[in-house]
Amino acid sequence: MGKLMDETGEIGIRYLGVARQATFADVVDENGWKIRSRGHRSFPNTYEKINAFTFPTPQAGADIALWRYNQDEYKESFCSASTWNQLRSKKERVTWRKLVWFSQAVPHHSFMAWLTFRNRLSTGDRMRLWGITQGCTLCGEVNETREHLYFACPFSFMIWLNTAGQLIGEGITPDWDDTIVSLLQPGRTRLDSILVRMAFQTVVYTIWRERNSRRHRGDAYSYY
Structure with a gap:
């Protein structure tokens, strides 16, 4: 006792x-x-x-x-x-966990996806809280948010479309929330489900790296 x-x-x-x-x-x-x-x-x-x-x-x-x-x-x-x-402190399971943690995922891709779902990336809307003005370095949109970067930005949506368009089909969309709903839809084969999740994480990771690379190089569409 x-x-x-x-x-x-x-x-x-x-x-x-x-x-x-x-x-x-x-x-x-x-x-x-x-x-x-x-x-x-x-x-x-x-x-x-x-x-x-x-x-x-x-x-x-x-x-x-x-x-x-x-x-x-x-x-x-x-x-x-x-x-x-x-x-540990247990919390309610989130619906998007299956898109982040799975055995076939690349660890640093999973971590980047987790940050994205938690909305912890230093996008323009969050940087404004720190006194820094930053637009979308991919298309020039002044109001850069997570939802814009994935995948309302025309540049990022084309990457997403060309990468996962055939896997997702008509369900592919530039809207972030609709994309997550589409990815979580049942009915895919096990292999297709793995490929879709890996493609999603790879695109999220690649777009963020390209966005930061352009920002540091000072390429076109950078705003400070």
Whole structure:
């Protein structure tokens, strides 16, 4: 149930006659628990819990360390996955996760796609918050946003169309939200599904690199 100190506080272990650093071996012998009976008056619930617990005996064998597998289950072997699931802060799954994390993806492409879905790229609308004016270096649009870059920008849409047009067919669109809906539509074969996701991530990554390359070179359609 945890540490006795957490249950009763400093005054509680004094009432029960238990040292701060005491272990099980210090507070139990063949006759039972070595705790003061007067603790029952001040901490009746704790006292009842302790006395209801079967105290350890040599006949029961040596103690072993157990790892918490989930909320109510312990195992002798350590599992990194279950430990991580207990430590991390869980949030609701997003619908676009399948477009970002899959075994065939290129890691840095997946990371770029994740940043894009989180809208964490330094596009013009976000740079304005930092006092920097930056238009679309691909087509000259003054108001550069994620939605413009993917794929309302004529330049980026042509890249997207030429790369994934045959795979997606009539579902291909310059609208960001519609594109995500189209990519998540069921009905594709496993191979086509993998190819579409890889094409999407590759285009997202390539467009961002080209956009930054033009910005740093100071090519046409750069605005500062």
